[in-house]
Amino acid sequence: MKFLNEILAIAAITPMIIGMGGCASSLIEVRQGSDQVALADASQVGNCQSKGEINVSVLAEAGFISRSVETVEANLLQLARNGAVDAGGDTVVRGNSPGFGKRTYAIYRCHP
Numbered sequence: 609m610k611f612l613n614e615i616l617a618i619a620a621i622t623p624m625i626i627g628m629g630g631c632a633s634s635l636i637e638v639r640q641g642s643d644q645v646a647l648a649d650a651s652q653v654g655n656c657q658s659k660g661e662i663n664v665s666v667l668a669e670a671g672f673i674s675r676s677v678e679t680v681e682a683n684l685l686q687l688a689r690n691g692a693v694d695a696g697g698d699t700v701v702r703g704n705s706p707g708f709g710k711r712t713y714a715i716y717r718c719h720p
Contacts, residue, residue, distance in 0.1 A: 642689040646699045656716035662691035668709030688713035
């Protein structure tokens, strides 16, 4: 009987956890102007003004369910673009990733 209750609990909780993982993407705010922030390589920002760095992180796992690498990276990039808007930048460059769901981006102003 106890085993059956545990199975029923897992069956009830699993869809909720999966749903939460899928919703995390839609919870990332898209700030006005962030769609204009470019993603560049370090070799492309030599003539740009540095605006600093931003460390961003997102939920990488929901319970025992890992989110896809593509979704996590897209969320990190959106947060970096939002941060670039706040810092007066128009370009970001991917930096180090100390772990899944975390990344540093450099922010630049490349266009007047």
